[in-house]
Amino acid sequence: MAIDTSTAACSAALFDSDGRCIAQRDEVIGRGHSERLVPMLDEMLEGRRADRILVGVGPGSFTGIRVGIAAAQGLAIAWNCELAGMSSLALIAAGVEGADHIGVAVDGGHGELFVQQFDGATLKPEAQLFNLPPEEASAVINAEAVAGTAAAKLVNPRGHGRALEAWPSASFALRLPESLRSLAPKPLYARAPDARPKVAA
Template sequence: MLILALDTAQADCAACLFDTTNDVVLARTVETIGKGHAERLMAVIDETLRQAGRAPSGFDRIAVNVGPGSFTGVRVGVSTARALALATRTECVGVSSLSSLGFQARELAKGRAVMATIDARRGEAYAQVFGGADGEALTEPSAYAYEALDGLMRRHDALAFGTGASVAGLEVAGDVTHIEIETIARIGAVARPQGPVSPLYLRAPDARPQAGFAVARR
């Protein structure tokens, strides 16, 4: 199966084409732009498919980062993924930023539970705890005050990873702060489609969304 993975939830505007049969990335394009994902995403997708020598519909599934992250960035990614899925009659699955960080941290955790965090600013962090052995979610993704992260970590005897824990002054167990586009593809390859993909928002937006990228909230 060929997975087209998309990520616009943070600074990167990224896409990759992943071959699950041979466990190999056929092509990837990553632009670290901070803003302006709406203007660049389709060009990034086109370049990725061009590198892989595939047609515009040359994939079997789309996997997209649904957040939490930049409010506008997440909306751009989800809207584009949904439009592509409709146009190419391809199934689409959502992958969260926190599950992606948790996936990347498991190797460093060596069997311990993992608390994945992302700095949400305004005194808060997004966080979720995952089992170290199988990666099963032990908590729901939520926004926490910085001072609440230590208690969450201790309740689950977890190791802390990510920018939220670092900003909150907790000891982090490894440098796992950047989501690799391949991670979105690998998680998306085994995810079960559950209807239309929607952004994962854990608090109200800091800014108004860009016009033309309206997606219904959960």
């Protein structure tokens, strides 16, 4: 099972032993993940259990991420199953088709964006994760296709590219490379002082 609550969307998916998605829920709810997530999971599971849980660890909404991780941890204990984290930005990239390179941008708060670029075929990161103002973010992401809740905020300052408004869908979880779905199940931060690109001398 996979869960992501890192954005305004509340998303969950259940997979069979062959990795096929057999049930999913995707709802853009804004706020209220803590009230909606558990009922959504009950509706989707219909009494079934999972032997592994993947949970989106962000970056994104700090409150939303914590809700998803707390629910996943509770279920992992109840079901005595494996729990791992997955990149919420890569999950957005996984929903984009037909692009060689995919930029992802979501709101990071304080007028900044969380951004990262991925290879369109493998979904492996092509650059590190940044937390930057839109103008600076537009300079470090060169992919023509940019997806995410803040895609337009990145594309507009640079004057070219395709902005695709998108939210993470847990149904794409198994498309991620193993390295991006075997993260520690704790919030992923992208702090501006640690993630800014070096300025040339």
